[in-house]
Amino acid sequence: MKLPVYLGLLHRCEHTLAESFRQVADGHGDEPDVYFLCRALADQCEKHERALQPIVERYGEVDKDDEPERLHADGLSSTRSGAVGLLRDLQDLYLLGSLVDITWTMVKQAAQGLRDAELIGVVTRCEAETKTQLEWLSTRMKQAAPQALIVAE
Amino acid sequence: MVDRIADIWGTRTPYAQGEQWPVRVDQVLAKGLTGQDVDRWVQSACVLCSNGCGIDIAVKDGAMVGVRGRAADRVNHGRLGPKGLFASWQGVSNKDRLARPLIRENGELVETDWDTAMGRIVSRSKALLQEKGPLSHGFYTSGQLFLEEYYALGVIGKAGLGTPHMDGNTRLCTATAAAAMKESFGSDGQPGSYTDIDECDAIFLYGHNMAETQTVLWARVLDRISGPDKPLVVCVDPRPTEVARHADVHLPVRPGTNLALMHGLVREVIRNGWIDEEYIASHTLRFEDLADQIEQWTPEAVAAECGVDASAVVEAARIFGTSRRVLSTVLQGFYQSSQATASSCQVNNLHLLRGMIGQPGCGILQMNGQPTAQNTREAGADGDLPGFRNWENPEHIKELAELWDVDELVISHWAPPTHAAQIFRYAEQGSIKFLWISATNPAVSMPQLPRIRGILSKPDLFLVVQDLYMTETTKYADVVLPAAAWGEKTGTFTNVNRTVHLSEQAVEPPGQARSDLQIFLEYSRRMDFRTNSGGPLLDWEGPEDGFNAWRECSRGRPCDYTGLSYERLRGGSGIPWPVNDEHPDGTDRLYGDGTFPTHGEDTEDYGHDLTTGASVGPQAFKAMAPNGRAIFKTAPYQGAHETPDGEYPLRYTTGRTAYHFHTRTKTGRAPQLHDAAPSMWVEMSPGDAESLKLREGDQVRVESRRGHLFAPVRIAGVRTGTVFAPFHYGYWDDHEGEDPEQHPTAANELTLTEWDPVSKQPVFKTAAVRVTKVADATGPAPAPTTTASRPARAGRVPATAGGAAGEVSETIAPAEPQAAAPGKEES
Numbered sequence: 003m004k005l006p007v008y009l010g011l012l013h014r015c016e017h018t019l020a021e022s023f024r025q026v027a028d029g030h031g032d033e034p035d036v037y038f039l040c041r042a043l044a045d046q047c048e049k050h051e052r053a054l055q056p057i058v059e060r061y062g063e064v065d066k067d068d069e070p071e072r073l074h075a076d077g078l079s080s081t082r083s084g085a086v087g088l089l090r091d092l093q094d095l096y097l098l099g100s101l102v103d104i105t106w107t108m109v110k111q112a113a114q115g116l117r118d119a120e121l122i123g124v125v126t127r128c129e130a131e132t133k134t135q136l137e138w139l140s141t142r143m144k145q146a147a148p149q150a151l152i153v154a155e
Numbered sequence: 156m157v158d159r160i161a162d163i164w165g166t167r168t169p170y171a172q173g174e175q176w177p178v179r180v181d182q183v184l185a186k187g188l189t190g191q192d193v194d195r196w197v198q199s200a201c202v203l204c205s206n207g208c209g210i211d212i213a214v215k216d217g218a219m220v221g222v223r224g225r226a227a228d229r230v231n232h233g234r235l236g237p238k239g240l241f242a243s244w245q246g247v248s249n250k251d252r253l254a255r256p257l258i259r260e261n262g263e264l265v266e267t268d269w270d271t272a273m274g275r276i277v278s279r280s281k282a283l284l285q286e287k288g289p290l291s292h293g294f295y296t297s298g299q300l301f302l303e304e305y306y307a308l309g310v311i312g313k314a315g316l317g318t319p320h321m322d323g324n325t326r327l328c329t330a331t332a333a334a335a336m337k338e339s340f341g342s343d344g345q346p347g348s349y350t351d352i353d354e355c356d357a358i359f360l361y362g363h364n365m366a367e368t369q370t371v372l373w374a375r376v377l378d379r380i381s382g383p384d385k386p387l388v389v390c391v392d393p394r395p396t397e398v399a400r401h402a403d404v405h406l407p408v409r410p411g412t413n414l415a416l417m418h419g420l421v422r423e424v425i426r427n428g429w430i431d432e433e434y435i436a437s438h439t440l441r442f443e444d445l446a447d448q449i450e451q452w453t454p455e456a457v458a459a460e461c462g463v464d465a466s467a468v469v470e471a472a473r474i475f476g477t478s479r480r481v482l483s484t485v486l487q488g489f490y491q492s493s494q495a496t497a498s499s500c501q502v503n504n505l506h507l508l509r510g511m512i513g514q515p516g517c518g519i520l521q522m523n524g525q526p527t528a529q530n531t532r533e534a535g536a537d538g539d540l541p542g543f544r545n546w547e548n549p550e551h552i553k554e555l556a557e558l559w560d561v562d563e564l565v566i567s568h569w570a571p572p573t574h575a576a577q578i579f580r581y582a583e584q585g586s587i588k589f590l591w592i593s594a595t596n597p598a599v600s601m602p603q604l605p606r607i608r609g610i611l612s613k614p615d616l617f618l619v620v621q622d623l624y625m626t627e628t629t630k631y632a633d634v635v636l637p638a639a640a641w642g643e644k645t646g647t648f649t650n651v652n653r654t655v656h657l658s659e660q661a662v663e664p665p666g667q668a669r670s671d672l673q674i675f676l677e678y679s680r681r682m683d684f685r686t687n688s689g690g691p692l693l694d695w696e697g698p699e700d701g702f703n704a705w706r707e708c709s710r711g712r713p714c715d716y717t718g719l720s721y722e723r724l725r726g727g728s729g730i731p732w733p734v735n736d737e738h739p740d741g742t743d744r745l746y747g748d749g750t751f752p753t754h755g756e757d758t759e760d761y762g763h764d765l766t767t768g769a770s771v772g773p774q775a776f777k778a779m780a781p782n783g784r785a786i787f788k789t790a791p792y793q794g795a796h797e798t799p800d801g802e803y804p805l806r807y808t809t810g811r812t813a814y815h816f817h818t819r820t821k822t823g824r825a826p827q828l829h830d831a832a833p834s835m836w837v838e839m840s841p842g843d844a845e846s847l848k849l850r851e852g853d854q855v856r857v858e859s860r861r862g863h864l865f866a867p868v869r870i871a872g873v874r875t876g877t878v879f880a881p882f883h884y885g886y887w888d889d890h891e892g893e894d895p896e897q898h899p900t901a902a903n904e905l906t907l908t909e910w911d912p913v914s915k916q917p918v919f920k921t922a923a924v925r926v927t928k929v930a931d932a933t934g935p936a937p938a939p940t941t942t943a944s945r946p947a948r949a950g951r952v953p954a955t956a957g958g959a960a961g962e963v964s965e966t967i968a969p970a971e972p973q974a975a976a977p978g979k980e981e982s
């Protein structure tokens with residue numbers, strides 16, 4: 003069964019996303035909404051990590067993945083500055099968040115196939131929050147884009 | 156004669172439930188004058204708070220010499236409060252008024268003529284448009300202009316320039332009211348009416364110190380309280396306000412914890428089955444969303460988080476759940492605090508749970524702070540689209556483009572309008588280079604003043620400031636425009652409960668001052684903004700043309716003015732919108748039939764996630780198919796972002812006093828009001844004062860992570876652990892010529908830049924501070940004794956009084972007030 007591979011992927015991705023949210027919060031402290039929300043969303047990702055923990059333990063860790071990741075979602079190494087920098091950092095978060103989101107969807111499909119009520123419960127709670135994270139990023143980027151792309155220096 | 160400084164609310168005229176509130180006409184004239192000396196009385200309404208009291212201006216020899224309340228007006232039944240009585244005319248007729256435009260030459264502001272001043276604005280504006288485009292322009296306006304002026308500004312911004320960067324200081328006072336109504340009901344539009352005070356069995360005041368903010372409205376409540384069948388009163392406020400003193404249940408919550416309390420109240424009401432299941436089933440959706448968020452908020456959990464008694468929470472919920480008719484009012488204690496929109500939506504939710512909306516006595520008043528804030532919202536000067544149109548709905552954009560005869564692409568609708576704090580952020584970053592501020596004073600009223608001063612003084616920011624007086628903000632301007640004031644121009648405005656008043660010109664403005672409308676029209680003309688067919692974008696001659704243009708814009712929208720005209724508004728009472736063929740006499744209450752503007756095509760806003768502010772968007776909204784039902788919206792409780800810690804151990808909260816309005820540009824110039832509360836103070840509880848060895852009047856330094864201030868301390872009844880500061884006191888009348896950098900005193904030196912994710916209203920009510928003593932008292936703190944600032948221990952501080960100067964004539968029941976207009980449900 004390959005579900006453990008996906009669980010591991012999801013667990014790692016949530017961790018990376020949490021770190022990246024924190025990184026963006028710290029790097030853009032002059033944007034108070036970005037600062038406070040990114041910190042809150044980082045906490046939310048860590049909550050997802052914790053929620054997954056018992057499931058990961060139940061299905062077991064996989065050391066060897068026979069379809070190793072080709073696309074490396076490493077998270078943000080540093081943040082940029084300025085209006086366009088903010089836009090690009092938010093967009094990076096969006097990409098990472100999308101990876102998390104679609105991974106939740108895959109895991110949910112498997113959970114339903116397995117009739118694993120505990121896992122279905124975890125997915126239902128977390129998946130909706132991930133979607134809202136993406137919606138917020140998109141809302142915030144839409145607001146920032148015209149100014150950043152047209153008039154910012 | 157009554158000393159209305161000592162007695163803020165005036166003589167009681169008790170009345171019973173369902174009766175008409177008696178008339179009492181309050182009148183004050185300049186010293187030595189009697190009614191016979193007055194040449195004429197000119198109809199208007201008061202612009203010193205959102206209540207909208209009908210007022211007549213006394214004119215003698217071409218000058219304003221006093222005021223009286225309008226007996227026939229449905230809002231005030233003749234009464235006026237201290238601000239209306241003393242500041243409305245004295246705050247305007249003053250030797251300090253700006254009489255000529257000023258421009259900056261070699262670093263100094265010097266007098267000039269209009270042609271030069273406007274020429275300078277227009278040449279900068281045109282050059283920037285050419286070089287950077289419309290997004291280089293920002294406008295920050297007010298909640299104190301007239302409807303016609305906002306609409307002109309809205310059209311200029313949206314159809315002339317095409318910039319989304321326009322907001323009002325209404326963002327600071329009323330944005331959450333609008334946001335909460337949009338989320339719950341699909342559109343802005345006050346459900347309730349002041350007449351609900353006459354009918355209710357219980358009244359809940361959430362973070363609303365009505366006794367000081369809308370004194371005449373509170374007089375109406377007091378008259379019910381002293382009547383035969385008094386309503387129960389529940390007050391949520393960390394201070395022992397006058398409201399709290401009359402409350403049957405007072406919940407002095409820790410600042411920043413409102414949402415936990417609201418979750419607790421909703422939980423109790425649901426668990427006890429005090430809900431109207433039939434109403435919920437037919438008129439609402441997403442009831443099931445509430446359960447997850449409220450489950451943990453038992454009365455005991457609320458008590459622990461909010462610092463109130465669990466039994467008081469239970470009792471408040473019981474009153475809400477079992478009273479036949481409940482009126483709720485909400486203001487800054489909720490709007491300027493953490494999770495503002497979510498907390499205010501829970502108030503709406505409580506009413507939806509019981510199906511108590513739009514019936515007599517069952518109202519919601521999501522209050523406004525300022526007198527004309529409603530019009531800033533309606534006319535689109537706060538960035539929203541005029542007529543409560545939806546920027547995400549292409550049909551609405553098309554309607555506006557047709558109405559204005561401009562290209563749809565000009566109207567910036569690709570993103571939400573830019574809110575005030577973001578406008579200042581863009582100016583800070585240098586992408587907004589032209590900022591036009593009208594009738595507001597951000598150098599005192601915005602949060603985190605050291606930062607705001609830095610932005611306003613940026614050399615690459617071209618700053619236009621339009622005001623009555625030199626203020627803390629004009630100091631940074633490149634051009635200062637002298638504006639005509641209330642009483643010196645004609646126009647209309649709308650109060651909290653949608654009542655539209657006409658305010659006629661009574662006297663000429665001083666010197667060369669011009670109305671804000673004339674100024675905006677002149678800018679539009681000089682910029683040569685044109686329609687598709689080549690005519691001028693704004694071809695109005697004066698305010699009445701503006702009103703008629705607005706009427707067309709409002710046609711068919713929830714705020715329908717089509718049945719109103721200047722003629723219709725002359726004489727008698729103000730009239731509440733909608734006024735149209737269906738409701739020719741106006742509308743007292745909205746949503747009595749349980750139908751809400753949540754059809755996809757008429758909704759003003761598709762809504763947001765209340766935790767993050769993420770937009771729901773048209774697709775998800777339509778998929779939800781609310782189709783006229785209200786929506787239960789909520790969010791998990793998170794608490795304030797900055798809470799006390801070892802370094803900054805106290806909670807800091809700001810607010811106002813009965814005697815002043817905003818940054819006192821008017822009220823500070825009325826001697827009676829000035830003397831009642833002349834300068835800055837802070838309030839602390841006896842316990843906190845004792846642990847710092849502070850005595851009444853001692854000078855303290857209050858410090859947050861962002862700044863500090865110096866002020867004398869009033870030992871008052873504020874809850875332990877909390878420091879209160881009034882936000883009115885800036886630097887314009889600081890006679891020692893103190894510099895804000897050297898000797899800061901303004902409350903907003905300490906506040907933090909943070910806003911609600913949905914309404915974008917700044918958080919003024921929570922921050923962490925520390926207090927140190929700097930000097931012994933030289934006398935008591937200059938805080939009034941008649942308000943929430945009263946000393947904790949009586950008898951040690953002289954009582955606030957106005958003496959002969961504070962005397963006002965009160966004539967009880969000389970006439971019948973105009974009957975309220977019928978509710979929508981009745982017609």
Ligand code: SF4
Pocket residue numbers: 201202203204205206207208231234235236237238239240368369370371372
């Ligand atoms: S209650 Fe408000 S509107 Fe009425 S007189 Fe006082 S300040 Fe003016």
